[in-house]
Amino acid sequence: MKTDICRLWQGFLIAAVLVFSGCSGKAPALGREASGAYSNLLSEEAEELVQTGVSYHDRGDYETAIDYYNQAMELEPDHPVIYYEIGFSRIALGNVAEALELAEKGIIAAKAREYEEMIPSLLDLKGSALYNLGRSEEAVDVYLLAINQYGVTSVFPYYNLGLNYYRLERGKEAADALRRGLLINPNHASSNYLLGKICMEDGKKTQALFPFCYFLLLEPNTERAAQSYNTVKYMLSVQEEGIGVRDNGTFTTADMIISVAFTLDEANFRMSEAEKTKAKLEYVFTALEEQKNSGKIGRSGGDELWWDFYSPFFYRVVKSEYAKTFYRYIGLSADSAADNWIENGQEEIENFFVWLNDYFEESARE
Secondary structure, three states: OHHHHHHOOOOOOOOOOOOOOOOOOOOOOOOOOOOOOOHHHOOHHHHHHHHHHHHHHHOOOHHHHHHHHHHHHHHOOOOHHHHHHHHHHHHHHOOHHHHHHHHHHHHHHHHHHOOHHHHHHHHHHHHHHHHHOOOHHHHHHHHHHHHHHHOOOOHHHHHHHHHHHHHOOOHHHHHHHHHHHHHHOOOOHHHHHHHHHHHHHOOOHHHHHHHHHHHHHHOOOOHHHHHHHHHHHHHHHOOOOOOOOOOOHHHHHHHHHHHOHHHHHHHOOOOOHHHHHHHHHHHHHHHHHHHHHOOOOOOOOOOHHHHHHHHHHHHHHHOOOOHHHHHHHHOHHHOOOHHHHHHHOHHHHHHHHHHHHHHHHHHHHO
């Protein structure tokens, strides 16, 4: 499992691109297949029209994209690939009911043509439309069908399944869906964010801290990042009554380690808030990994994401020469001098991302 996850990082972070996305994490995420993925299912002329449409869609000109898709449909009537692309653009335009109808037509057409490989994408489109129509119960069934019958290997259906479970106030099932998706691809920011939020709402400190901090690495300077960073600071600074000593299964000991981090503030009272947060994160990430390795933190099925991926990763980061860069990077949303650092610290940031890339390549070989 660890090797598979780590391979996903190879070459991913080396460009050190700062992502300042405005994504809210409250909407379904459609995972478009790579351009040309279904080229063999279309005639050359129809494929050219579809790719032109995709280029317009990616520029935000959805109406023009649909015009090109309609031209392709004249050449290839009732084609599932084209139904999908039109539906994808209809979703972007807010024409949700039309997108749902197109998804259903596409599924029927894919089955008729025996294009089974198209069905998961069409189910994803259908589930997204159902979510936007407020029909989360039906959307859950759609995503479960995609996962259980078609064996999807993308994080998106798991994220969308978790999002619908969360809307239905089925937090345990939502967290499990997100966990399963992150085992496929831990680099999906919204999955990390929502997992952290759900676990925090349930008082599960360890399960919340790791994905929140990983989310901040992926999306450090957005509104969601500010909320996440403030939550992390709160978690490390306040000993809430009943939180940290409650029974959280195999994570109880880990939660207690996080709950006593606030005691470092007394010794570090001369430090800035950012420096205090840095000291507490270093203490927590070090203690969690060392206690895990010593066997003092228990393990159970389903814990792999936390103890085989997050924990060793953060331990290595805080023990590296780039620990200071990491702390500042994940705290960009609260850093008044962030713009100046980003402008003048490009070499430092890029070197940090090169180090990250090397870490995951090394982990993949283990």
